[in-house]
Structures are given as structure tokens and as C-alpha cells.
Amino acid sequence: MVSAKKGDLVRMEYTGKVAATGMVFDTTDESIAKKSGIWEQSTVYGPKLAVFGSKTIIPGIEEAILSSQLGKSAEFTIGADKAFGEKIPSLIRMMPEREFAKQGVRPVMGMVLALDGMPAMVKSITSGRVVVDFNHPLSGESVHYTLKVTEVISxxxxxxxxxxxxxxxxxxxxxxxxxxxxxxxxxxxxxxxxxxxxxxxxxxxxxxxx
Known part of the structure; x- marks a missing residue:
């Protein structure tokens, strides 16, 4: 079992998918990123460092780290409550399209923009009204990970x-x-x-x- 405590650095390789669809949303493997259509030139691929217990790692992954074996791949599914959270209805809001026009923005379905300093996704545009969602894009979703911890640094x-x-x-x-x-x-x-x-x-x- 991997032994990690708060403040330790954990180096790991991983690929995250939406459990319901198999869509890859994050990976440290460049070849998988390219095959999945999420490759970005600015991203440095390869094992990533994370601080254990710092809330920069989702709870489900921290639990999986402690139950995994160093250097061996493991697969597991994480429910929304221990992944990116449940979807909160109050964070889905309807706004007049003219409010966007005032800022020189033409909203488009799927667009992610900053409103009041928070990221929001445009979900729909109907009759001059725009529905925006301030929830995390993966909120409410169970996610499936393949994970390999390669090093724990204390x-x-x-x-x-x-x-x-x-x-x-x-x-x-x-x-x-x-x-x-x-x-x-x-x-x-x-x-x-x-x-x-x-x-x-x-x-x-x-x-x-x-």
C-alpha cells in the first residue's frame, strides 16, 4: 500500500473519464490526449506532482492513492460526491442576452466565460435569454480513473x-x-x-x- 501523509508530494500518472460515456477529460499520457481530442500544445505531459492533503486532489483520488500499490496501475470509479461535487441547482441562472452584449460578448452554446469572477458555461440561448451554469463542468458525474503512483516524496x-x-x-x-x-x-x-x-x-x- 502507498503510505502518504498530509504535505507529502505524490507523483502520479492518470487518465480520467466520465463513467457514463467513457469520454476522457484529463490525462498525463500525451498519446491518450491526442487520441481523445483533448491534446494541448501548452500542456506538459508525463507524471504529475500533487500535494497530498492540500485539497488540490479530489477526495476520491486521495482515498485511491492510499489503497493502491506503488508503481502499479489501478482502476476505480468515483461517485460525484467524492469527485467534482453534486450539481447545485441554484448555480444555474438565466440572464438577459443584452447583458452579454453590453460587455461585447456574443454567447454561444458551450462557451465558458467569466462572470463576476467565476467561470460559467453557456447551456442554452432562447428568446433573448441565456442560461449559464456556474457548477463545475463535471459536477453530478461519476468518473472513472486509471491511476499509477510512481513516487511519494516526504x-x-x-x-x-x-x-x-x-x-x-x-x-x-x-x-x-x-x-x-x-x-x-x-x-x-x-x-x-x-x-x-x-x-x-x-x-x-x-x-x-x-
Whole structure:
């Protein structure tokens, strides 16, 4: 069984499908992404790092991680309550089409847009009225996953090395005076460095940058 506790980094490969239809909605496998029509050039495929117990992993997957064996694939189905949540009727709203026109937006069925700072999907357009859904697109759906945990990282130094690599930043991790310190190799992309610093501050607080 995989042993992971809150704050550990879990590296895993996975493919998620809608249980009812078999439609792939997420995967770390580039070949599956291409076959399923969800491939994106900007996506980096391959095993992904996630922080266990941080609520960035859906509850059903966290449970499955603990019941799986390291390095072995497992398949399981997760109900909506432990996946992306049940659909909440109050988050489905009807709005006048003219409200979109005021913002220079022409709503189209299936369009995802930001309203009041929240993502919403256009579900229907009828007689000048637009129905938008603020629920997660997969709310109310059971999902089926194929999952393989390839690594669990508990050591703080190894966490930092993994986070730097995930952010695409080169650097060396050392210990000085009982504290961990990172020396960044230059030149470095400022955007990637800031991303790495945010992740590190949240996951390994107190880390110093030389």
C-alpha cells in the first residue's frame, strides 16, 4: 500500500473519464490526449506532482492513492460526491442576452466565460435569454480513473528539488544552520522562478533563497 501523509508530494500518472460515456477529460499520457481530442500544445505531459492533503486532489483520488500499490496501475470509479461535487441547482441562472452584449460578448452554446469572477458555461440561448451554469463542468458525474503512483516524496530536501524541476527552474538545495537554502542557476525565467517560490513557500515554508 502507498503510505502518504498530509504535505507529502505524490507523483502520479492518470487518465480520467466520465463513467457514463467513457469520454476522457484529463490525462498525463500525451498519446491518450491526442487520441481523445483533448491534446494541448501548452500542456506538459508525463507524471504529475500533487500535494497530498492540500485539497488540490479530489477526495476520491486521495482515498485511491492510499489503497493502491506503488508503481502499479489501478482502476476505480468515483461517485460525484467524492469527485467534482453534486450539481447545485441554484448555480444555474438565466440572464438577459443584452447583458452579454453590453460587455461585447456574443454567447454561444458551450462557451465558458467569466462572470463576476467565476467561470460559467453557456447551456442554452432562447428568446433573448441565456442560461449559464456556474457548477463545475463535471459536477453530478461519476468518473472513472486509471491511476499509477510512481513516487511519494516526504523528505523536505527532495521536495524542494522536485518542485524546482516541476517549475522548470535549475538550482541546488543545501542545508545551512539547520535550514534549507536554494541557490538558483542563472539565467532564470522570472515567471517560472516566481511560480517555484509560491509553491515552495506553501509546501516547505522557511526555505531561503541564496
Amino acid at each position: 523528505d523536505e530536501k527532495k521536495k524542494l528539488e522536485a518542485l524546482l524541476a516541476a517549475a522548470g527552474v535549475k538550482g541546488a538545495v543545501s542545508e545551512k544552520g539547520g535550514k534549507l537554502e536554494i541557490s538558483i542557476e542563472k539565467p532564470v525565467d522570472k515567471g517560472k522562478l516566481e511560480q517555484a517560490k509560491r509553491l515552495i513557500a506553501a509546501i516547505v515554508p522557511g526555505t531561503a533563497f541564496a
